[in-house]
Amino acid sequence: MKIDLKNLVKVPESKLFVRFQDCDVLGHLNNVRYFDYFLNTREEHTRHYYALNLMELSKKYRATWVVTNHQIAYLRPADLGENIIIQTQLIHFDKNSIVIEASMYNEARTHLKSLLWSTMRYVSVETARSTEHSEEVLDMLAAVQVTEVEHRPEGFQDRLIEINQAFKRSLPTP
Template sequence: MKIDRDNLVKVPESKMFVRFQDCDALGHLNNVRYFDYFLNTREEHTRYYYALNLMELAKKYRANWVVTNHQIAYVRPADLGENIIIQTQLIYFDNNSIVIEASMYNENRSHLKSLLWSTMRYVSAETARSTEHPEEILEMLAAVQVAQKEHRPEGFHNRITEITQALKRAQATS
């Protein structure tokens, strides 16, 4: 598993369309569907931007990441028929866990709609217990990680404020 560090996109993004079947009676993206949008997008990002197939990695190392915690904020609704932008990034890792940040914006990126932090533990398929990342995976994680973010619960709320203030500053200067 070799990642081209020179051409690496650490914060990949995708444009998506909010579909009817994913919305509630008010025409907003259903709260549960945010997880699908975020997690499916991250899977696509790892495959496209890092050439990683998570199921092949799981077979090779007989281990995979299991979600242990989600923190999510619904800042503004994503509306039926709206184009949205989803960005994902690795904000933390250690010997046996990772934290992925996924953020959702309106199409012109002027408003944060939702923020998700997913904490995942690396778990052995044979023992169903936490296990350490192999050296090759640690190297890959080091290559794709953005500058480490404060990932404790209070850091999550600080991160929402950081993003929304940056968006306001960008709007003020444009």
């Protein structure tokens, strides 16, 4: 498992279109569908940007990541027919877990719509118990981790404030 460090994109992003079948009666993306958008986008990012197939990794190492915790903030609705931008990044890992941050923006990137932290435990497919990452997997995680984002389990609200303050600083002064 070799990742091209020279051309590595640590914070990949995708543009998505909010579809009718994913919306509630108000024409907003249904709260449950945010998870689908975020997790599917991260899977696409790992395939495209890191050339990693999660099923192949699972077979090779006889282990896979399973979600143990989600922290999500719904800040602004994603509306039917709207183009949105989703960015994903690995913000933390240790011997047997990872934390992925996914953020959703409007197409102009002037508003954060939602932020998700997903904590995932590395689990043996044979025993269904937590297991440690191999050295090769740890090396891969170290290569893609974004170290500029401080991860503390209790720091989710602080991260929301940090992103929103960055938006305010980037707005033109009246």
